[in-house]
Amino acid sequence: MKAIQHFRTITKHKIKVMKLCFRIGLYKQGLLHDMSKYSPCEFMTGVRYYQGDKSPNSAERSEKGYSLAWLHHKGRNKHHWEFWVDFTRHGLVPAKMPTCYVLEMFCDRIAASMTYQGERYQDTFPLAYYERGKHTYIMHPDTRALLEELLIHLHNHGLNETIDYINTHICNKK
DSSP: OHHHHHHHHHHHHHHHHHHHHHHTTOHHHHHHTTGGGGSHHHHHHHHHTOOSSSOHHHHHHHHHSSOHHHHHHHTTOTTSGGGGEEEETTEEEEOOOOHHHHHHHHHHHHHHHHHHHGGGOOTTHHHHHHHHHGGGOOOOHHHHHHHHHHHHHHHHHOHHHHHHHIIIIIGGGO
C-alpha cells in the first residue's frame, strides 16, 4: 500500500512541477523533472519511509544520520542548490546556478508545498519554508538573490502574478 501511496505522491508532485515549468517555457525540464525518484534507490527509500505529509528522505536521515536516497537525488537533479556545491581547497564553494535551474527550483518548492499541504496551501508557504532553512544553504549569492526575489514576489503577489513577472522580467533577460 505504501508503494502505491508513494508513487501517487511523487507523481502528483512531478505533474505540478511540470505544469508550472510549462507556464514559464521550461518544457524539457518540466517533462524530465525528478525522474530519479522512480529509480530503485530513491523509490524504495520513499516506500520504506513514506509518511504522506513530508519527504521520506528526512525520516531516513533521522534514522541513519544521512539519506542515501537524497545523496542520489541531489547528485542527479540540477534544480537543487546542493548539486552546485563543490569541495575545493577553500572548503565548500557554491557555483552560480543557471537561471533555468533556479526557476525549476522555484517551481519545485511551490509544488512541494502544494503537494504536502494540499487544500491548506497558501502562496506564503514556500517563502516560510525557505526562511526556516536558509541559514544552512550554501548558495551562490546571485542564486540566493534570484530565488529570494521570486519567493518574496510569490508571497506578496500570488502565483499568477509571479508567473507573469518571471515571463516578463526573468525569462526575457536570458
